[in-house]
Amino acid sequence: MTARNRPRRFEWAVTAPSFLWLLLFFVAPTAIVFAIALKPADRFGGIQPGWTLETLRVLAQPGLPAILARTFRLSALTTAVCLLLAVPTGYGIARAGPRWRAALLLLIIVPFWTSFLIRVFAWQVLLHPDGPVRRLLTAAGLAAPDALLLYNERAVLLVMVYTHLPFAILPIYAAAEKFDFRLLEAARDLGARAGVAFARVFLPGIRRALLTATLMVFIPALGSYVIPDLLGGPSSEMLGNKIAQRALADRNLPQASALSALLTLAVLAPMFAAFLLQRRRGGAPAGAALEAAR
Amino acid sequence: MSAFLRFDGVSKRYGAVRAVEDCALEIERGEFYSLLGPSGCGKTTLLRILAGFERPDTGRVLLDGEDITELPPNRRKVNTIFQNYALFPHLTVYENIAFGLRVARRPSAEIRAEVARMLALIQMEDQAGKRPDQISGGQKQRVAIARALINRPSVLLLDEPLAALDLKLRQRMLIELDQIHDEVGITFLYVTHDQGEAMSLSDRIAVMNAGRIEQIGRPTEIYESPRSSFVAAFIGDTNFFEGVGVEAVNGDYLRVAVDGLPPLLCFNDKRIPAGGRVSLSVRPEKMHLSRDPPADTERRNVVAATVEDVIYLGSHTRYWARVGRHRVAVQQQHSRYLLDERPITWKERVWLSWHADDGYMLEQYRAADEGLLSLPSAGGAA
Numbered sequence: 001m002t003a004r005n006r007p008r009r010f011e012w013a014v015t016a017p018s019f020l021w022l023l024l025f026f027v028a029p030t031a032i033v034f035a036i037a038l039k040p041a042d043r044f045g046g047i048q049p050g051w052t053l054e055t056l057r058v059l060a061q062p063g064l065p066a067i068l069a070r071t072f073r074l075s076a077l078t079t080a081v082c083l084l085l086a087v088p089t090g091y092g093i094a095r096a097g098p099r100w101r102a103a104l105l106l107l108i109i110v111p112f113w114t115s116f117l118i119r120v121f122a123w124q125v126l127l128h129p130d131g132p133v134r135r136l137l138t139a140a141g142l143a144a145p146d147a148l149l150l151y152n153e154r155a156v157l158l159v160m161v162y163t164h165l166p167f168a169i170l171p172i173y174a175a176a177e178k179f180d181f182r183l184l185e186a187a188r189d190l191g192a193r194a195g196v197a198f199a200r201v202f203l204p205g206i207r208r209a210l211l212t213a214t215l216m217v218f219i220p221a222l223g224s225y226v227i228p229d230l231l232g233g234p235s236s237e238m239l240g241n242k243i244a245q246r247a248l249a250d251r252n253l254p255q256a257s258a259l260s261a262l263l264t265l266a267v268l269a270p271m272f273a274a275f276l277l278q279r280r281r282g283g284a285p286a287g288a289a290l291e292a293a294r
Numbered sequence: 295m296s297a298f299l300r301f302d303g304v305s306k307r308y309g310a311v312r313a314v315e316d317c318a319l320e321i322e323r324g325e326f327y328s329l330l331g332p333s334g335c336g337k338t339t340l341l342r343i344l345a346g347f348e349r350p351d352t353g354r355v356l357l358d359g360e361d362i363t364e365l366p367p368n369r370r371k372v373n374t375i376f377q378n379y380a381l382f383p384h385l386t387v388y389e390n391i392a393f394g395l396r397v398a399r400r401p402s403a404e405i406r407a408e409v410a411r412m413l414a415l416i417q418m419e420d421q422a423g424k425r426p427d428q429i430s431g432g433q434k435q436r437v438a439i440a441r442a443l444i445n446r447p448s449v450l451l452l453d454e455p456l457a458a459l460d461l462k463l464r465q466r467m468l469i470e471l472d473q474i475h476d477e478v479g480i481t482f483l484y485v486t487h488d489q490g491e492a493m494s495l496s497d498r499i500a501v502m503n504a505g506r507i508e509q510i511g512r513p514t515e516i517y518e519s520p521r522s523s524f525v526a527a528f529i530g531d532t533n534f535f536e537g538v539g540v541e542a543v544n545g546d547y548l549r550v551a552v553d554g555l556p557p558l559l560c561f562n563d564k565r566i567p568a569g570g571r572v573s574l575s576v577r578p579e580k581m582h583l584s585r586d587p588p589a590d591t592e593r594r595n596v597v598a599a600t601v602e603d604v605i606y607l608g609s610h611t612r613y614w615a616r617v618g619r620h621r622v623a624v625q626q627q628h629s630r631y632l633l634d635e636r637p638i639t640w641k642e643r644v645w646l647s648w649h650a651d652d653g654y655m656l657e658q659y660r661a662a663d664e665g666l667l668s669l670p671s672a673g674g675a676a
Contacts, residue, residue, distance in 0.1 A: 185347055186380035188367040190394040191445060200397070204384040 030264055037257035045251035055254035058246070059262060071239040072266070074153065074228075075221035078160040082168040082217045083210065085161070090172030090209075091202065094179065105173070108166050116163065120230050123159045124150065127231070151233035159227050164220065168213040175209030176202075211274060219267050239263055296359065298323040298481060299344075299449055304353035306339055313339040314350070315505040321449075321483065321498075326475050328484040328492040331502035332528065337485045340502075341451050344483065345374050357448060368397075373442035374451040378458065379434045381426040387437050388413070388422040394445040412440035415474070432463045439474060449481045456491060468494060489529045493517065501525050522658040526575040527666035533581070533622050534664060535574040535653075539566050547593070547650055550574065554618025558595045559650040566655065573659035578625040580652035583613055583644045593650040601642045613638070615646055622646060623668070 037055060039047040058064075093104045111119060126133050127149040137143035149155060183205065187197035203210070225240025232238075239259060246256035297320035306314040314336040321327045329337035342348040344355055346367030354363045362370055373394070381390050389396075391412050395405045413419045416436035421429055429437070435455060442450055455471070456464045472495055475482050486492050492499050493513045501508045501516060501524075509521040520526035523534060537552035539562075548562035550572045558574065566572055582588070588596060599615035599622065613624040624646065628637070638644055 180378075180380070182376060182378065182380045183382060185345075185367070186374070186376060186382070187393070187397075188347075189345055189372075189374045190397065190441065191368045192393075192397040193368055194366075196397050200393075201382055204382075207384070 033257045033264065034261050037254055037261050039254050041252050041254045045253065047253055055252075055258050058255040058258050064242075067237055067239055067242060068262075068266075070153070070236070071222060071263075074157055074160065074236075074238060075218050075224075077157055078164055078221045079168075079214055079218040081157070081161045082165050083213060085165060086168035086172045086213060087203070087210075089169050090176045090206075091198075093169075093173050094176035095181065108169055111166070117226065119163070120159060120226055123155075123162070124230055127155055127158075150231060151236075153232065153236040156224075156228045156232040156236045156238075159231050160221055160224060163227065164217045167216040167220070171209045171212040171216060172206060175206035179205050211278070215271065215274065218270065222263060222267055296356070297321055298325075298358055299483070300354075300356040301340065301344075302354045302356065304340065304343060304350045304355065306336075306343065306348060306350050312505045314343070317353070317502075317505075317507055319500055319507070319510070321481060324479055324481055326472075326482045326484065326495055326497045328486060328496040328499045329502055330486055330489060330492040330499050330529070331508075332487055334504075335502040336505040337487075337502050338453060341374070341453055341483065341485045344370075344449070345372060345451055346370050371445075371448040372451055373445050373447040374453060375435075375438045375442050375455045377454045379426075379438040381434055381437055381441070383426050386423050386425055387418065387429065390426065390437055391440045391444055393441060398445075408444055412444050415443070415477070416440045431459050432467060435459065435467055436470070439471075443474075443478060443480075447480065449483055452482060452484045454486055455484075456486075456488070464491075471495060493529070501528065503528070519654060520575060520656065523573065523575070523656055523660055523663040524658075524666070526654070526656060527663045530577060531623060531625075531668050532575045532577050533620075534656075534659065535576070535620070536659065537572050537574065539568045539570045539572055541568050548572065554620060555597060556595075558653065559593060560595075560653040560655065561651045562655070564655045564657070573656040574653045575656055576648055576653045578612070578623040579610075581622065581624040581646060581648045583615065583624050583626055583638055583646060585638065585642070585644060587645045588647045594647050595650065595653070596645055596647045599644055599646040601638060601640055601644055604638070604640055611637070615644060617646065 036047055038051050038053065040050060040052045040054060042048050089108075093101055096104060125131055128134070129148065129150070131149075134143065134147070134149055137149075138145050138147070143149070179202065183201050184197050187201045188194065192200060223240050224238055225244050228236050228238045228241055229244070239262070243256050243259045243263070246252050246259060250256075299319075299321040301317050301319040304314055304317045305312070317336070317340060319327075319340075329340060331337050339348060343350050346362075346365060346369075350363065354361055356362070357371065382393065385393070388409055392405050392409045395408060400408075409422075410419075413422055416439060418433060418436060418440075421433060426434055426437070438455070452471075456467055459467060468491060471482075475495075482495075484492070484495060493516075496513055498510060498512055499516050500510045503524050509516060509525045511519070516525060516529055520529065520532075526532045526534075535550075535552045535555070535558065537550040537558065540549045540551050540557060542562070543549055543559060546562060547559055548566060548568075549557045550560055551557055552574075560572070560574055583599075583601075588594060597617050599617045601613055602616050602621065603612075603614040605612040610625050610627050613626065615622050615624060626638075
């Protein structure tokens with residue numbers, strides 16, 4: 001019995017710091033946001049004492065379901081496109097020679113040295129009606145002369161993919177780099193075509209990284225607000241824009257908090273689902289191994 | 295009549311390194327054929343060329359009359375057992391074995407029946423639901439065999455399949471491999487650097503060195519009649535004597551003058567004339583040590599020597615005896631029944647003898663191959 005209890009106590013001791021950290025900087029702020037959502041607003045951007053459900057009415061406004069749906073759709077699309085690009089990229093970098101690998105990784109990390117805001121502005125210049133991309137496409141006959149590349153959902157999607165792509169590539173590369181590529185040879189040897197071997201052996205081999213990449217892209221994408229603000233039009237507003245409007249323009253903190261709380265719940269739900277999924281899959285064998293170790 | 299599997303002038307380079315140089319092999323249907331050689335000799339490259347993972351720079355590979363040199367791995371009727379087994383870690387034992395049939399989109403009833411048959415063959419019916427990291431090394435090995443055999447390959451390729459196992463398990467798997475070969479009756483191409491494995495399993499062995507095939511033959515031929523000093527020294531242990539033919543004796547024998555030794559008599563199957571250079575290989579177990587000179591000297595070489603080292607190895611004892619500048623390895627069995635005397639020990643003066651038929655003339659001698667011996671025969675003036 002003591003042999004069982006001791007590792008437990010030790011486990012608690014080593015996890016306590018990160019637990020405290022999460023409590024202080026994640027659970028507490030989230031709780032505060034949820035609490036503010038239930039406070040009455042005052043006229044000067046602050047909150048009044050007492051409790052009210054009044055502000056929750058902001059959640060019932062007519063435009064919100066469409067914005068919520070767009071937020072999820074754009075985030076899901078961003079995630080899907082990022083994964084589609086990141087899987088072959090991560091695979092390619094992992095299979096490249098050591099010198100190439102370092103250079104390619106650098107290329108992926110280099111954009112981080114420039115401010116995020118400046119990069120988004122740069123896209124505004126690039127996609128501008130007088131910008132190089134428009135002119136090139138028109139010259140090549142790929143776009144009508146009056147085509148508008150900016151201020152629509154496609155522009156938002158393009159730049160969201162651009163900004164989130166490294167967060168998908170890096171975990172996938174990290175997993176691919178550890179992947180035993182001899183397994184692909186084994187699959188080919190057993191009769192699988194190259195594509196089948198990739199789908200049936202490589203992808204399952206990096207499935208944890210695929211999940212990580214999904215979360216790393218999808219969750220930040222849900223909170224996007226600068227990109228739709230600078231590159232999108234009124235028809236491509238996301239929830240982040242609404243929160244910013246309530247907090248900065250209307251100076252109504254409780255309403256902004258209510259929308260934030262909604263987003264937080266929307267973010268936590270898939271994470272919780274992923275956690276449950278992983279526990280159900282990985283829990284049993286890990287438990288069995290622990291039993292065997294005892 | 296052409297062989298079942300044929301390598302025809304196959305060469306492969308990696309940059310400046312010649313991995314395989316003009317290799318020709320003919321393997322018969324159902325044969326257990328081994329490629330034996332030290333690491334880097336090109337044996338694995340030949341295997342990978344046959345599996346389809348490498349393209350040869352020149353030459354062809356023919357399987358059952360068909361040129362398969364350009365076929366991708368998945369379209370070849372060969373399957374491989376990889377050195378590390380390469381079992382799919384995310385699949386159960388059952389699904390690992392079923393993989394080949396699943397990608398071939400076979401009906402599920404057939405898959406069930408075939409996997410069950412394979413699980414029975416490797417006696418792992420009760421482990422079907424486990425993942426590769428939950429089974430032992432020997433079991434992984436068996437799963438790898440079943441996974442390869444379920445595709446009914448024309449040739450099963452085995453790439454050092456026992457290298458990752460400990461000694462006892464290796465010996466047991468050796469017997470199992472032999473039984474499986476007898477049971478399924480397909481052609482096995484076995485790559486190994488372990489001469490013991492190759493000798494005990496193979497119908498024929500191709501000994502490789504530095505990208506070339508040094509000798510092809512049955513295990514007894516390879517051991518008893520090595521073509522070169524490399525084959526003699528790599529397979530088992532031996533003693534080399536370099537000399538010059540002096541005179542023919544009875545037509546079949548040659549008296550050879552070796553520096554520092556009395557003239558040696560030796561069976562002259564190579565028909566070397568008097569005056570020709572002779573490289574002689576005599577295995578340690580063909581030599582005999584005794585305190586008294588041997589009574590029967592008919593066609594025996596008898597040399598006075600001093601024992602320098604003795605290593606008792608249980609089933610036999612290893613001696614190193616000095617004769618002039620030669621250090622001669624001798625292996626002696628014991629029998630208390632026949633020889634109830636105190637054993638020969640260190641620094642004793644002894645008689646070293648061997649029958650003229652037990653010395654074998656090499657076609658090719660390279661001094662560098664002496665490095666392969668367990669102790670160099672010319673081990674300095676210790």
